[in-house]
Amino acid sequence: MMMRPSCNGESPISLGRVMMRYLLGAILLIEMVASGFRLRADALSMNYYIMTCPMIEGIVRNAVSRALQDDPTLAGPLLRLHFHDCWIQGCDASILLDSTKDNTAEKDSPGNLSLRGYDLIDEIKDELEDQCPGVVSCADIIAMAARDAVFLSGGPIYDIPKGRKDGRRSKIEDTINLPFPTFNSSELIRVFGQRGFTAQEMVALSGAHTLGVARCSSFKNRLSKFDATHDVDPSLDSDFAQTLSKTCSAGDKAEQPFDNTRNDFDNDYFQALQNKVGLLTSDQTLYDTPRTRGIVNAYAMNQAMFFLDFQRAMVKMSLLDVKEGSRGEVRKNCRTIN
Ligand code: HEM
CATH class of the missing domain: 1.10.520.10 (Peroxidase; domain 1)
Structure with a gap:
């Protein structure tokens, strides 16, 4: 073993x-x-x-x-x-x-x-x-x-x-x-639905973002909506917006982890969404949209449930x-x- x-x-x-x-x-x-x-x-x-x-x-x-x-x-x-x-x-x-x-x-x-x-x-x-x-x-x-x-x-x-x-x-x-990182929840549900995945399977698969990083070019769209004095994007934590701005000041290829444990496969990603520190638009939208928020909350609370749904969806994707x-x-x- x-x-x-x-x-x-x-x-x-x-x-x-x-x-x-x-x-x-x-x-x-x-x-x-x-x-x-x-x-x-x-x-x-x-x-x-x-x-x-x-x-x-x-x-x-x-x-x-x-x-x-x-x-x-x-x-x-x-x-x-x-x-x-x-x-x-x-x-x-x-x-x-x-x-x-x-x-x-x-x-x-x-x-x-x-x-x-x-x-x-x-x-x-x-x-x-x-x-x-x-x-x-x-x-x-x-x-x-x-x-x-x-x-x-x-x-x-x-x-x-x-x-x-x-x-x-x-x-x-x-x-x-x-799928584009700027997609909202409805667009994600539609494109995954075209491949035979339910909304729940799409959210489980998005949990793959518990691993790894994205480059500034993939999330800088979120900063254009944000202004340090007027928080115009209520789905983005203001401290996190500052962090992203700092990352992007190093250029389009600068990397930002999706969550605090970039090399660990866990459910931190879903907790990040609850805390408004999701990285891509296509991540944070899963919590901001009522249709998928319940699934995010369930995975954030119950890692075993996320793991089970994830492995099932991965077999299907494979x-x-x-x-x-x-x-x-x-x-x-x-x-x-x-
Ligand atoms: C739901 C729709 C999805 C969108 C819009 C999306 C988009 C992205 C983007 C833009 C990046 C960062 C690329 C970069 O900046 O270099 C990324 C990274 C990543 N994606 Fe997705 N993705 C999606 C679903 C998935 C799925 C289904 C999986 C696997 C099952 C996956 C696994 C990953 C991983 C592990 C990374 C980190 C890669 C690294 O560290 O280099 N993504 N994704």
Whole structure:
């Protein structure tokens, strides 16, 4: 049984807690099956690589664990990489393809320029190619790395079906469909609804912002509404507005954590929203809008409820428009099609 490494100087979690997480994960899966949850991708399964690459789980988890020990701030980027992959063209590793002279790929769109984690995915792919050549898709590697980053940062443990194929299309113009940080709650409910997510699942997924940072360019819109003498944005705490102004004085790329515990997967993010110190418009709106405020309050009060909803929504997200059979391939190199 693996122990979580200490990424933040705290003592490692106890074996009992790890076992409890495994148990909760197993209960969740049984519950999902019992409640009629069906995998839309019929060829995918939890044991997809059991015969062809049995060491896969350990290889991915150890690589992510080593990477987070070196750089705990990588957990957020790994999780975000998975979201940005799945949202555009489905979970098919389209985000990993490099631009060519004839094609500008997704990763070079403005909304994706601050993504990180590509080198770690390459490293894991190389190791898997050594162990089981031509078997494991890059799309599965991203999904597993994100899942492990969540767990290793203190979040829930859960399993995901494997067997996604890698796509052959990656175009900058497709990324227009990523949600904007200036979206309000209604817009978020609409765009997530178009992908089959409920408002509650959208709020749970937004809880991913418990990890990581945003750059000034993503939240400076909130400052234009704010003036030091007249607090014209009642949803923004005035001290926090000063902090954001200070951050932005260092330029558009200056970073601000989403909450006080940027490397820990917890429910601080939701408490921040209650305290009017949510970072993006799309974060704070979840508390400011009556339709989603109750969900924020529930997650802020009950971390176990957030974890359960989050892992359930993540499994669902990891199945968005997955490619099977000849609709995709297993790339030899995650950055180029075969
Ligand atoms: C609800 C709609 C969402 C919007 C509008 C949104 C927008 C953003 C923006 C603008 C950033 C900062 C980018 C930058 O300034 O460099 C960010 C960061 C992040 N997003 Fe989202 N996001 C959303 C949902 C999600 C979801 C569903 C996930 C994962 C399941 C996710 C995971 C992350 C993570 C972990 C970071 C921090 C990355 C880092 O530290 O580098 N986001 N998001």
